[in-house]
Amino acid sequence: MPESAVPLPAPKLGEPYLLTPGPLTTAYSTKETMLKDWGSWDAEFRTMTKSVCRQLVALAGDTSGEFICVPMQGSGSFSVEAMLGTLVPKDGKALVLANGAYGLRAAETMRYLGRAYTLIDKGDYMPPRGDEVAAALDADPAITHVVAVHCETSSGILNPVAEISEAVYKRNRKLLIDSMSAFGALPLDVNKIRYEAMVSSANKCIEGVPGFGFVIARRSVLEAAKGNSHSLSLDVHAQWAYMEKTGQWRYTPPTHVVAAFQEALRIHAEEGGVAGRGARYTKNRDVLVKGMRDLGFETLLKDRWLSPIIVTFFCPADPNFDFSTFYDLMKAKGFIIYPGKLTVVDSFRIGCIGRLDEHVMRNVIQAAKDALADMGVTSAAPPEAAIAERAKLAA
Ligand SMILES: *Cc1c(COP(=O)(O)O)cnc(C)c1O
Numbered sequence: 001m002p003e004s005a006v007p008l009p010a011p012k013l014g015e016p017y018l019l020t021p022g023p024l025t026t027a028y029s030t031k032e033t034m035l036k037d038w039g040s041w042d043a044e045f046r047t048m049t050k051s052v053c054r055q056l057v058a059l060a061g062d063t064s065g066e067f068i069c070v071p072m073q074g075s076g077s078f079s080v081e082a083m084l085g086t087l088v089p090k091d092g093k094a095l096v097l098a099n100g101a102y103g104l105r106a107a108e109t110m111r112y113l114g115r116a117y118t119l120i121d122k123g124d125y126m127p128p129r130g131d132e133v134a135a136a137l138d139a140d141p142a143i144t145h146v147v148a149v150h151c152e153t154s155s156g157i158l159n160p161v162a163e164i165s166e167a168v169y170k171r172n173r174k175l176l177i178d179s180m181s182a183f184g185a186l187p188l189d190v191n192k193i194r195y196e197a198m199v200s201s202a203n204k205c206i207e208g209v210p211g212f213g214f215v216i217a218r219r220s221v222l223e224a225a226k227g228n229s230h231s232l233s234l235d236v237h238a239q240w241a242y243m244e245k246t247g248q249w250r251y252t253p254p255t256h257v258v259a260a261f262q263e264a265l266r267i268h269a270e271e272g273g274v275a276g277r278g279a280r281y282t283k284n285r286d287v288l289v290k291g292m293r294d295l296g297f298e299t300l301l302k303d304r305w306l307s308p309i310i311v312t313f314f315c316p317a318d319p320n321f322d323f324s325t326f327y328d329l330m331k332a333k334g335f336i337i338y339p340g341k342l343t344v345v346d347s348f349r350i351g352c353i354g355r356l357d358e359h360v361m362r363n364v365i366q367a368a369k370d371a372l373a374d375m376g377v378t379s380a381a382p383p384e385a386a387i388a389e390r391a392k393l394a395a
Helices: 028-035 043-059 076-087 101-113 130-139 161-170 219-223 236-246 255-270 273-294 323-332 358-375 384-390
Strands: 067-073 093-098 116-121 145-149 174-178 197-201 212-218 310-314 347-351
Touching (some): 028 255, 043 067, 067 219, 076 219, 116 130, 323 358
Parallel strands (some): 093 145, 174 197
Antiparallel strands (some): 067 212
């Protein structure tokens, strides 16, 4: 992938860049697409839905028609709930792998559904490993499904889904993946990593605006899922069956959002698909991490686990550092950052995704440097406790 020679255009009207993992900064043409109204029953909109679904299945690497994409209204969590409620049968049992907020949310969803589940909770960021999954499955033959998070956005860790998948299928169980913040930028090719279904949404790495998610599932698994769902509106099987029959969404679709998503997919393809998008985000991450480290900041994760999606930095130990002041200063300089989600030490996060590139990231570093100076912070080094916390993580 060639490095982008021309900087991407800045957001219009002096809007700040969103260095957040969705909603994120979108292309102007993506926003502009929403200026037109669409009839949900109209052939043009039905064609658009069909085209979007076909492109999404292709991004997952399926060319044989073995996988199906079903879009679902709502934010990403609605689609996670829809996938779990539709694909884990009422008499099934899930093993949920958690190392952050989104894994825990999947477990909480199972609890709401009243479906059996067991949880491996690795805390704030430690990755669930293949051997742990293997041991848990060997110990409990009732487990039918394993639920894994691809990139756990609360720390930014890239979980080892390939080794998890291997452990799952060696024991004849089924894998469901929350690839919300990774799909479109990190490969999750059905020919390389085995899984039954994955879920993502419009407003993450494809760079659309929020409003719907989508489940990409093996056709045979979806066909067998009729009647499983706890919910009328979150029934993926029913949505799929209705779409097959009529070409329409079952209930009012977010028409403008779908139109914007189609434009976002066009830009995604133009950029070189998953590989091109992933390369830009990786460059963003590398420039960000190096620049922040040069300022004295340290990352929560060791390099091996850093995703090109979002990076967690420890807050400096310097008593002059105050996160909410830092946030306001960064915003005034044009960048919206994200608070951290660690329970043990203070942290903040900077996203690498959205319509931004390495040139923007260099400006982020300069803004952070200026913000530290504005606060009178002389060292961005984290407290001892943070270093001790990170030492627990294997290289
Ligand atoms: C964004 C995200 C979700 C869904 O969050 P919503 O706020 O409902 O869109 C789920 N899982 C992961 C890993 C995410 O990053």
